[in-house]
Amino acid sequence: MLKKERQAYILHQVNLHNKVVSATLSAEIAVSEDTIRRDLQELSETGKLVKVHGGALSAAFYDNPVMESNVYAQTDKQRIGNKAASLVKDGMFILTGGGTTVLEFARCLPSSLKATFISGSIPAISEYMNHPNIEIIVLGDKLSKTSRITVGADAVNRIKNIKADLCILGINAIDTENGVTDNDWDVVQIKQQMIASSHKTICLTISEKINTVQPIHVCGLDKIDSLITELDPGHKLLKPFKDAGITIL
Amino acid sequence: MLKKERQAYILHQVNLHNKVVSATLSAEIAVSEDTIRRDLQELSETGKLVKVHGGALSAAFYDNPVMESNVYAQTDKQRIGNKAASLVKDGMFILTGGGTTVLEFARCLPSSLKATFISGSIPAISEYMNHPNIEIIVLGDKLSKTSRITVGADAVNRIKNIKADLCILGINAIDTENGVTDNDWDVVQIKQQMIASSHKTICLTISEKINTVQPIHVCGLDKIDSLITELDPGHKLLKPFKDAGITIL
DNA sequence: ATAAAACTTGCATTAAAACGCAAAATCAAA
């Protein structure tokens, strides 16, 4: 069997079954696994498939272009995302909510990071999937169309059984008097349980939302360990929160 | 044998078998391999075939194997998706797996459809989210990177508590002897429970996967209610499955 | 923590390609 012919066969198999195993191909085509590996290597270099330990995956299935480009506060959110990403260490268990700020955080994570993320946010999960070394636990329940995260008693109960190192939340409103507030009852249930189930709670928000109030109470300032905004930690807007004992990044 | 005559013969062979081997041709025509090589060289220069180490491949086969076949498979999958979409009625509860075929099915659903979809496939869920009237239940558990669906005992148990109207599965391999087979143990657990928890099971597959086998058994043909391929229901390839009592669409 | 599987690297072996050259075949015109 000619080399190109063999590679065409492999490509065909990969497109057909979404994945191939080196050992299987080796037996099917009757060449050594080394040769298969070299073929996969070549095909992977030209982007025809994605090589993984033990075989390869379909490239079409792997690259998942996630949208989101018209967010006005893009660079601000990136700054927030980078600060938050610096808090995550290898081996950590992290509960995360949804929202564009958390999404940006997900994009800022280094690809070498080996951590476990637990979330019910479909866009956030899609983003975590692009990181090869991240373990993802999906919180199942009914999907809220507006917020794109799963909500409901099931998800809340599931979170109850977890004790995570960090809880990373994008928040909707925060002020010194009411603490963190929100406008979606279902989402608030999730956030409250996430906060209760984590050792540390990190809140992400653009400074615009500081000193605004929403109808539903999420938690008091005392529950928050860190607050991350695009502003310099010394900014006067953040002083009241620093005085309340929150670490400002 | 004249040079022109010989080259015509080579071209004929290449178009017939999609490939030729220099050594074989040399023996058949009784000329040295050098001569064959020179012939292949010439034919390759005029684009009549593609020369590779050890022989040559058909230009048609080599030129556009990826692009052509991918687009081809795309329209095939759309045809499958449309057929499957026609089975879904308002008010139904539907369990679905992952895979590109199911993804195509999701895209074919009419936006007016009011149904509830239950799935652990992140790409499929992302697709369902675009449909305004569809309720989505996310099956939570550990996310398998390779298949992009949630897998594990938790997800299986959750499915156990459901009795859905339809189960729509993209399948990896099917044949009359072994039934439906797959290559991912975790995914198979999910599929089996989905089948058990549904009144009707619909299998989607492009015809290429028919009469192929994968290592892990999913279910026998008796569990399948409908089989949907891009082929006409009367196609002879499908006859054995029709005879086994499966509705062919 | 340990063992098994998969990967990397370098090397040896074999097959194929490239190249130059000379013999043989083909062609064109005398």
Add this chain to the structure above:
DNA sequence: TTTGATTTTGCGTTTTAATGCAAGTTTTAT
């Protein structure tokens, strides 16, 4: 037909490509 020019072919020789094997390392799973 003969002859000379031209093309085609086969055969060494030298390079290059493909493949499998072995030793050592990394990754994965138990």
